[in-house]
Amino acid sequence: MKWMKNLKTYVPPSFVVERDDYRCIRCKACVEQCSFDATFYDEDEDRVWAWNANCVGCNRCAAICPTDAITVRRADPTYRYNHNWNGHVDSLKKRAIFGGTPVVSMGNDKPYPIYWDHMLLNASQVTNPSIDPLREPMELKTFLGRKPDSISVSDDGLKTKLAPQLELDIPIMFAAMSYGALSYNVIEALGRAAKEMGTYYNSGEGGLNKDHYKFKGNIIVQVASGRFGVHKDYLDVGSAIEIKIGQGAKPGIGGHLPGEKVSETISETRMMPKGSDALSPAPHHDVYSIEDLRQLIYALKEATEYKKPVAVKIACVHNVAAIASGIARAGADIIVLDGFKGGTGASPQVIRDNIGLPLEVSLAVVDERLRQEGIRQYVSIVASGGIRNSMDVVKAIALGADAVYIGTAALIAIGCTMCQQCHTGKCAWGISTQDPHLSKRVNPDIASKRLINLLEVWALEIKETMGAMGINSIESLRGNRLNLRGVGLNEKELEILGILPAGE
Template identity: 60%
Template sequence: MNMYIQPEYEVVRDKDRCIACRVCERQCANLVHSFDAETGTMRADSGLCVNCHRCVCVCPTHALKIVKSDDTYKINANWDNQTINEVYRQANSGGVLLSSMGNPKDYPVFWDKMLINASQVTNPPIDPLREPMETQLWLGKRTVKIERDANGKLKNTLPPQLKLKVPIMFSAMSYGSISYNAHEALARAAEELGTFYNTGEGGLHKDFYKYGKNTIVQVASGRFGVHKEYLDAAAAIEIKMGQGAKPGIGGHLPGEKISADVSETRMIPQGVDAISPAPHHDIYSIEDLRQLVYSLKEATDYKKPVIVKIAAVHNCAAIASGIARSGADIIAIDGYRGGTGAAPTRIRDNVGIPIELALAQIDERLREEGIRDEVSVVVGGSVRSSADVVKAIALGADACYIGTAALLALGCHLCRSCHTGKCNWGIATQIPELVKRLNPDVGYKRLVNLVTAWNHEIQEMMGGMGINSVEALRGNRLMLRGIGLTDTELSVLGIKYAGESM
């Protein structure tokens, strides 16, 4: 107990509405609520509350709300409450501060500073309900040599492709960081939507091999759960070089989360911390990366595309150019707002760059070098809506990864306490009592609904622009205009300012 830290949020109970049904008490893994038998009333200890809103959502009489505490230190524009509390916390523990989910700081969101075009008079908009509107696409290398057989017929020399019915995939979230039920929901949703989910670096649970054709398996620096069958089961293989939430560092799954099942899937001892090193110890150059890319291709008979995922950092355009030349089929870039199950707070909040800027620069660099067709580009790291997807595609992406939005669909309330392992929504936990709170029958439908809804909106926006396929929107930066951006920002994004004509 740290006497210096006061509750950031307060649980407020409307005593007139509370019927003391104790549902809040039974649903809080943090033991905030308790029943006082003497008075027959409920009590709450706000000091234990993480503001996950589980109790608020399950309260049948809407008697609960959680408010930001107005308790404050003397107002100081330089030393705000949180900064002071972090000092107290470290003075108390002597440790590195840990956080979860994406960077919550007040940095600019460039998605919100770009506006989308629409057709008027001279080039009519298209009604997606009446006319074809294609959101299907393929990811992979487009460059092929034209070869003919002895009879002069064209040979199929197209490298392996991933076929997506929607320009959205679920980003890498490992079994271990999220629960079995969360993985099942993602896998089933990917199957129904005709897209892909990603195992993250935690291996593939034996129950989920049946979703293999909608699965991207990850090979990360810890090499957890990587074996021949794992690679064979997947539709594509992703080499994880970096993660947007924590560029430059590895991962650390605490031993408490290594249950028997997680241990078997990851091929590591139960209860022992799983540490992913910061670098791949066999990759110190693009040439080394090329070796791993081709090792994986060799192992899977050149039948599966290989993705290389990096965090968006200052030099990512040059790195992407190297990746495109390494033999990889797809580059995935993860922006600094991307989520995580646990990361050091200082890294999450201060390292990396916005995905919008990284994407624009990478697409431009690959075009300049004439190697854009060597790879597809997938972006993630806070794609929050269908509008963000449309803007990303117009900036040059082939498709988007969504992680946080998918978890929100499963019930996550962004309390950012994943690293405690006591997720009240059954997502970021391995405690059986909590895991069962996420019924995949319900969860997968919510994911399908979300992506279906986004896809409708993408079609509407494309139709408005008079564009009838995502392929035609890709890299079409004339469809974007900046607002509230400086000249430098406009030039990095490669777009014009609102009001400037074609």
């Protein structure tokens, strides 16, 4: 064995790699595929060994093994059971041994309530007819942007001048995931899928590689606190501009792209030195108030000749409704709400696991507040952060969202197994890495096909559910909370979500 464990740095492994030695044919596919050095081949012994301490549970080895010889299982905790301390012992040890706060990735993985799973949808029975989406037309088309108070129509058509709108064939977009966090091939796949499905992908804060300018018409460009890669051409390529104030996975702190991931092309795209950490500040240093935000929104509108809607993305935090109201009044056309289950490429563990609000609650209160203030029509709401399936989309729209962003779900479609190692830059599935050899593992042809399949299936599922409810246009579902009933929720939660309990 090349490795010997040392008590000084010992933390029990999280996973155990089990290999059926009879089935193992020593093809070494697993050895080549493991980017975390958890598997190696010993020539003298002619055996493949696992170094469990390094295993992150990404299951790449189990997936590639041609003889199904590998099983990765969670290591059972061997400490004496303690309800209070369970799960905290190792994370405490890590801090004590390594002296740093652990950085993690993906979304909050703690068992907070999932309100989506406490909401049920309605269906038509006898008193109103349900609709079969395979036989009758169903409308999923969505427009994002400021809507007028009223419209006037003459024989020549619409007389009211409309603000710029984003036209979506399906109310699902790909969330902001930067080139830098994700590999080139993944961005390529997201772009192709967005183009094919008539929706948008978000560039994230990492700027846009010149090669991806070809997706013009299907890109939302992001302006975040680091201003990486923001210039005139970048703004021109975007169909909309999104100002990122906060991110659900790490509200209140800026972005962090570890230096390992800042390769030659990334440094070019981000306009920063190669190999240095890309740290975006926690606040926008020119946005310290709603008035400042208004200035930034209008500066961007001015720069793009008022032809593109401007979105503002915030993390869901305690006063989200009041903040959203301020953003709407500051002139934003779209508000993106990012719930605390939203993913990230790198975030301190404490922040990811403890800060923010559930998207479901925030969405309900923001929609309600904007309606009460009579300004709901001025902004579209995009829900993001922890949308796992098509029914989450339907429930989000029924709670008041105009569209949703999917990030983690899209990555899972490409191959992600949520091992939460994005920050290491060693993604064994080739997704969140800049290693030119690892990133080959995502074939944009296959990945874009999978994304298209996912969106098509979700679209069909949404249509099916709408049909069951007797609704033939997504517009009629928007903010239609009467189609939701809560189960297992207390009175206050139901009141905040604005839905009736099951049976009422």
